[in-house]
Amino acid sequence: MSFPWAEQYEPKSPFMKWLDSRLPLPRLVFNAVGPGYPVPRNLNFFYNFGVLAGFALLVQIITGIVLAMHYSAHIDTAFASIEHIMRDVNQGWLIRYLHMNGASFFFIVVYVHIFRGLYYGSYKAPREIVWMLGVVILLLMMATAFMGYVLPWGQMSFWGAQVITSLFSAIPLVGEPIRQWLVGGFAPDNATITRFFSLHYVLPFVILGVVILKVWALHIPGSTNPTGIDVKGPQDTLPFHPYFTAKDFFTLTLYLIAFVAVSFFIPNALGHPDNYIPANPLSTPEHIVPEWYLLPFYAILRAFTVDLLFVPAKLWGVIAMFASILLLLFLPWLDTSRVRSANYRPVYRIFFWLLVVDVLVLGYVGAMPAEEPYVRIGQLATMYYFAHFLIILPIVSAVEKPLPLPNSIAEAVLGKSAAQVAAAPSGGVVAQPAE
Amino acid sequence: MADAQTAQPDIPRRDFLYIATGAFGAVGTAAALWPFINQMNPAANVRALAKTEVDVSAIEEGMAIKTIWQSKPVFVKRLTAAEIAEAEKVDVATLRDKQTVAERMPVKRGWLVNLGVCTHLGCVPLGAGQGEPKGDYGGFFCPCHGSHYDPLGRIRRGPAPLNLEIPPYTFKSDTVIEIG
């Protein structure tokens, strides 16, 4: 993997030599996250969120395995077993709050990570597959988080399950059989909670597998960097260890402080109080909302209120919601600009921030009741979301005149004067699409 | 086949073996997969909960009760004469899901039996219980995404595509309804 000037692994002790010729695991680690992996020297703190996301996944797996030792997946006992964890199990309250808030923190770092990729053009060639695997991870995370939210079998659990599984009934003809197949009955019931528990347990390990594929794919071209230009030589990189491991430990410390502060002092701030009411299949809560991290997509789902082109409003909503995520798979081909980083794309940069605002508006609307003016605002924000990817992005890529790019990463870091010494050949490479 | 084999002794024979083995394997894999998929469908005990009886003797005009059939909520509602008269005036052609008053009450005029499952995404609409909001059309209101139904359970506004579903039911006597 990686660049020719990467440090080579040299086993020193006889034991390590013996091991290296039989199971070269230390070599793999050395080349993946050790001195053998050269990384652009100009990465900023936004590049630390991938490692944070990996850490968040591990926290979820460890706390989850422990919770599964005390949880009971049955409609009659699930709710009580959660209270048992909260009140009786030694430190159970702590572990559950870490798991609950760990999910939120996982999504926070993943969303920052995604927007970092959007800003710096990380999805562009040759990293399309890295990006697409990320979209797959996002989908798996959403499915896992949704099923986990159902397990306490509170009011929001039950009605969340009802609403989300009913999405599938919008599919013509086979929709209703598919819905019954998913929940194992005519409505969410015991069959639903047991299968969701099984899947909620296994999917994080599937995510872990995709993460490994993603890191593998990333290590072939190496990381992008804030300038978006390619690494040209050893002066542009630093070994991952110790430089970036140290930096990652620093942000990990900040992350842990924020994570435990929320888990200790406001553990329920990100959840919904109705989920502390046991599920009641006969009464829908006044106002159903999913967990905060799904709100923008929920707003898109609700944005369609009239039938269009013989397709019922309900099906439109479902199609749009899934399309809003699947669209991201095509992003590397929708954005045709050769310049990666928004730092050198003045027009794209404006639209990037508009997209950020648009997603925040969608999230806000998703949390509000389905009334005016929220319905109208949600419809406009949904339109803009799709317009951004399908109309604005291709046009901007075609007409935008990017700013001049630095000659090299070293120049961007060390300044022009030092760089002119280092990078001898002709200066002023202007970012023009190659002919 | 035999001709082809004699003409070109080896290749087609191998091709045939490859294809036959592959096809056999594919069918076998699919057959082995089926139980793992089908186990997720409703189990026999769930399917068996097919019928429910409801005593409706206590329901007065303008009142409704909620009951459960196949683990889904059902509303049994007795309409007032005024509500029926009002509903008769609505032009059926203007409705999203065009059903007449008679079609909504197929068994006995004045008695509406429909599922309390919003046809949008399955919430329980409000309006059957005492003091619940009835929506802009005086029937049912689904709080989840704002679907408004009229007193006959017909969708009038909001994202739901269809009227509230009417389950199969009969009056076993004047006071007992059997659903299913």
Ligand code: FES
């Ligand atoms: S479930 Fe009733 S409006 Fe969506």
